[in-house]
Amino acid sequence: MGISRTGTASAPVRIQVSRTGRPALGARMKAKGLHDHNLLEQGGIPAALPLDQVIVGDCVAAMNALPPGSVDLIFADPPYNLQLGGDLRRPDDSLVDAVDDDWDKFASFAEYDAFTKAWLAAARRVLKPDGALWVIGSYHNIFRVGAILQDLGFWMLNDIVWRKANPMPNFRGRRFTNAHETLIWAARGEQSKYTFHYEALKGGNDDLQMRSDWYLPLCTGDERLKGADGAKVHPTQKPEALLARVLLSASNPGDVILDPFFGTGTTGAVAKALGRHFIGLEREAVYAKAARERIAAVKPLPPEAFATAPSKRSEPRVPFLSLVEAGLVKAGETVIDDKRRHSAVIRADGTLSVGPAIGSIHKVGALVQGLPSCNGWTFWHVEREGKLMLLDMLRGEIRAQMAAA
Amino acid sequence: MGISRTGTASAPVRIQVSRTGRPALGARMKAKGLHDHNLLEQGGIPAALPLDQVIVGDCVAAMNALPPGSVDLIFADPPYNLQLGGDLRRPDDSLVDAVDDDWDKFASFAEYDAFTKAWLAAARRVLKPDGALWVIGSYHNIFRVGAILQDLGFWMLNDIVWRKANPMPNFRGRRFTNAHETLIWAARGEQSKYTFHYEALKGGNDDLQMRSDWYLPLCTGDERLKGADGAKVHPTQKPEALLARVLLSASNPGDVILDPFFGTGTTGAVAKALGRHFIGLEREAVYAKAARERIAAVKPLPPEAFATAPSKRSEPRVPFLSLVEAGLVKAGETVIDDKRRHSAVIRADGTLSVGPAIGSIHKVGALVQGLPSCNGWTFWHVEREGKLMLLDMLRGEIRAQMAAA
């Protein structure tokens, strides 16, 4: 996504973000019966949380040290368990810098499963009831991760395919080019009211709903962290654009994003740029150090660039009676559908009547069409200056007046 | 792929195909120490095999009744265990015809796992030592299938993503469009010398290596089997083009292809057209009957027609979000029209904002002009080196990058 950075490292900037359009977090937590004896609530975020920090250590222990139900979203890029027998060489016999660090070796599937179960369980404990988890992996590990995640009670929402614009070719020509990785998006449980900014994604996608296959380039160029020797610092650094899509679609500004396999801190860098808090857990001090320096240089975007767009669902509810009371429609006036096939009369109490039937704009709309339900706002019109005007337009006027007041 | 069919049903045609380019099967079996006392070898194929037939019954029992190590390739489309809740309706209130058949009902993950383990184990037994398996599934089941398959000793070669050209949308706007399914390609074991026709696929793909993401339409139109009432015979019939890619890439002419969940016989129809033998196992007699009639009408294709037709590529649609992600425009930057009368701010999610209004480049373009619609690509500009540059120009750059990849 091309996050802009300041030239010199500076202390992380605490971002001020309005949380409008959403019920107060504290209220929601109380509604869920969460205890907060060890949490000092402040703007909905427990003060005990080590916000916007990188913690070096084992991620399971670190997560278990956090208060339960305290994190909005988890993004995890766990070790892939790549079983590369020996060195992989290109056709010209040059060595491919494959993932062969010690942390990526697992004796067996059983060991990998135990590891996966441990961190996923710890992750689930630290998630808020309405929280969600993203995991990324390849065919080496993602099937095991996905199955365990289901076993632990996570509720799968989508699997997402990251289609790589520039994948590494298959040098031996013995398989298909491995041109994608898989992400799983899962809510903490089946009942979780997860965050999803449907309209924002649709707006950025030519007004078509976003699909489960995402086409994005690999992390290369200036974005890729390199050491003094020019070698890449981390073997599997993810592109910031990928994290940006995840955070923009599934979290709100001000949310707390936890990454248990922080690496060189892509999650933290993007979270900071987009006005989210992060908690980064990383076992290797070298990666943690690189991440801290990287994030310190990130400049947050202006809030208008990431503030949550008001969705139709979040807009204040307007009773139809308000339109009558405001004089935008008159009692006794006729409403009509766009094809002028059905009509009804507005009553002084904000209901409609058709013959002997009386009911809400929705109920009467459903009745005349013979449907089980109907959105009266987008079905009925009134006549204004010879043209039909949708009730939804008039509702917009009321909302504008409410906002101005 | 549009398999041609004879107008009337006729008996299946036994296809004579050379098995060049591959060591003799018998020799390889002996090398693996396989006994063949119950196999009459004839052209490398055990005479006891029920070739080019559909067997009605439980697939585990049927596979166990076959000689071990006798099948070259298995393609399996098992039940997905969808776990659907109530009805789903489109915005126009029409009812979505859900997969609610008894064969997709499982009491728990444990029961589904036991089922999966049973058929995969039977499949592995019946596979030749150098055989391979393909499975298709969705996020509901594919992770469990993949993990079990690894546990049983299969060796994963690729996961393949079938990107659907025309998926069903997400009608309630609560998730990403579920626009793909996943296939797993796995060899019987780590040492298996599996079949892969690298060059054939490369030639049919503009001389590029075939990637792991395949873009194909759903099975619709004439290809979709329908009953006398016009209703689809099977709820999940797969497109022949998908099977053709699988068989062309991972099997040889004359090979024996087993499908344990035969359904209406897409695997058999494509196998016959491409000069492969099939064995179809199907529990439901209705599906088996439809499959037999369908396959009888299939006319085998001449080998030179086997090459995959290069898929026509229309100009790819580029979301405005991709320009933000590629760094061609920056979140927070201002866009402007050519007469500098209107401006808006680019947001990180690929939408624009003008005052309190947020929407796509098209919606916001229409809004500022007071028009019902607007093409944002040809309306908005960014400033580059003191000059205005149309968004459409930047889109061209992205398209060039996509074409070069």
Add this chain to the structure above:
DNA sequence: TAGCGATGTGAATCCTGCG
């Protein structure tokens, strides 16, 4: 006949807040 608009449909874990 060609073209256009209305209609139909696909492996889908598809709402939410208030009383």
Add this chain to the structure above:
DNA sequence: TCGCAGGATTCACATCGCT
């Protein structure tokens, strides 16, 4: 916690009937 009611929600094709 349950029940109720407001009201939000679709994309790419294929087919068919009409002009």
